[in-house]
Amino acid sequence: MSDIPETVRRTVIRDIYRKADELGWDGLSAVDRTAWYNRWVDDEKLGGVLTRYMPRDRARMWIKDVPMKHYNRARSGIGPYTDLVGTPLPSAYDIVRIAMGEDWTVLGGTLQEKPNRCQVTDGRSRMLMIWGNPRNLKSLVWAGLNARVDGLPSPVVVINLLQGERLTESERRRHQNVCELAGLDVRVITTRATRTTAADRERPTSRLPDD
Numbered sequence: 001m002s003d004i005p006e007t008v009r010r011t012v013i014r015d016i017y018r019k020a021d022e023l024g025w026d027g028l029s030a031v032d033r034t035a036w037y038n039r040w041v042d043d044e045k046l047g048g049v050l051t052r053y054m055p056r057d058r059a060r061m062w063i064k065d066v067p068m069k070h071y072n073r074a075r076s077g078i079g080p081y082t083d084l085v086g087t088p089l090p091s092a093y094d095i096v097r098i099a100m101g102e103d104w105t106v107l108g109g110t111l112q113e114k115p116n117r118c119q120v121t122d123g124r125s126r127m128l129m130i131w132g133n134p135r136n137l138k139s140l141v142w143a144g145l146n147a148r149v150d151g152l153p154s155p156v157v158v159i160n161l162l163q164g165e166r167l168t169e170s171e172r173r174r175h176q177n178v179c180e181l182a183g184l185d186v187r188v189i190t191t192r193a194t195r196t197t198a199a200d201r202e203r204p205t206s207r208l209p210d211d
């Protein structure tokens with residue numbers, strides 16, 4: 001898989017991301033996604049290119065495990081393929097302003113993934129912001145508990161709904177109760193993907209506040 005020339009790799013990944021955007025990938029079922037993996041392998045401009053460097057079954061695995069494994073991370077401004085997405089999700093800088101206010105920003109060099117998290121500050125204090133969709137609540141809470149055990153800044157869990165997604169009142173109460181039981185602050189926000197240029201996605205970073 002590593003024998004794919006870098007320019008070819010990036011061109012294929014960009015094309016796959018464009019197709020995923022057009023399909024509304026986040027809203028597809030597992031069955032639909034499987035069907036599209038198979039179609040992409042049969043696509044002359046995708047699988048037809050990849051099978052020059054690997055067998056067909058490995059090409060399908062490559063599509064699933066390389067570009068699509070990084071798809072939402074890349075859309076969130078994380079990982080090696082962030083410049084290849086056409087409809088990025090709100091970045092950490094956007095999330096913190098929406099969830100915590102305009103005075104808050106991301107501390108440079110603190111961004112991590114699995115789950116997405118970073119330290120944030122308003123210039124006076126700092127917190128560890130952990131964010132993701134409702135399906136990832138378990139991993140968000142677990143990361144928050146580990147942050148408390150490790151003595152990191154006070155964690156806040158941000159549940160990010162994409163435009164069109166909804167939580168029922170019972171789901172909201174359950175999420176709130178789970179986080180409160182774990183001793184975690186929780187915020188629920190709604191955002192949407194937007195088409196931007198690479199320059200639009202650049203954000204300033206902040207220094208750690210003086211202790």
